Amino acid sequence: MSNDYLQITPEEPEGTLLGLWWRKPPYEIRKATYAPYRGAGFRPVPEEAQVLACAPLGKPGEWTEPTVEPGLLNALLDVGQGRLKPVAFADRFGLLGYNELVPDENRCKGGEPLDWFRAQALTALTVVELIDHLKEAKESAGGRRHLANYLKEELTNGPYALGGKVAEVMIQGSSPIITANSILRCLLNANLGDAGRQLQMRNGELRTIFTFHALVQVIYWQLADQIGKSSIRRCAECGRVFTSSNVRSRFCLPVGGKKISACKSRWNVREFRKKKKRSRRKK
C-alpha cells in the first residue's frame, strides 16, 4: 500500500472483503407488494411485483463466507446470459441484498424484486464486457474497432441496477474509450456502494478490515479487481462469458468433478470428425 495511506491500526487491512452472508434455500418466485427505490427524496409508491423469496417451508438458514465461495461472480454472469435461473443462483448463494441497500420504506418483505435481481445480472455482465473490450481497445486498432462496434450495436440503455435503484444509463463520451470508461465507472461505483473499511475486534485488539453490506457488493468488488487483468474469457464453443485465472482456459469450466467440460468435449469430437473427413478425402 502507498505511503499516503494512513493506517489506523497496526496491521494493514487485508486486500479482500471480509464478512458473512445468509442463505436459506429453497427459493421461489412469488408476488408481493413493495415500493421500488427510485432515489433519495422520492415518495415511496407501492406496486405489485414478482419477488425472489425463501419458500415458506425450507431448510434452516445458514451463514456463508461469500468471498471464499467459488463461482459466485460467474454464477451471476450466467444469470445475465440466461444460462442460470435466479432461483438456482439464490439456492447456491442466497439473495443479492436489495433490502440492505434501500431505506426502510422501500424494503421488499421476505425477498427481493426479480426485476432488480435481473438488472443486477445484466449490469455485472455489462461491466465484464466493457472491461474486456477496453483492454483489447488499449492494445490494438482492431480492439478499438471492436469496442466502437460493441457500444453501437450491442450495448443497451439497460435498465441497469445502480445500488438499490433500477434505471436506464445513457452516457456518450467524445471517444469510444472515454464512453466505455465513463459507463464502467458509473456502473461500478454505484454498486460498490458503501463496501468499505470498518474496525473489528480480534483477540482484544482492533483490526481494520474491508467489509460489505450486501452480497452484490462482493461481486462488484471482484469485478473491480478484473480491471486491467486478462482473466475474462469467452468460451470458444458456446460463447459464454466467464472469468478464470487460468490463461489457458478457452472453454467453459468443467463442473461436477469432471476433468473436461461439455463444451470442450463437444469441440474435441467435432475437430476429430473434421480430421477424419480430411484424411478420408486424401485417400
Ligand SMILES: [Zn+2]
Ligand atoms: Zn461453453
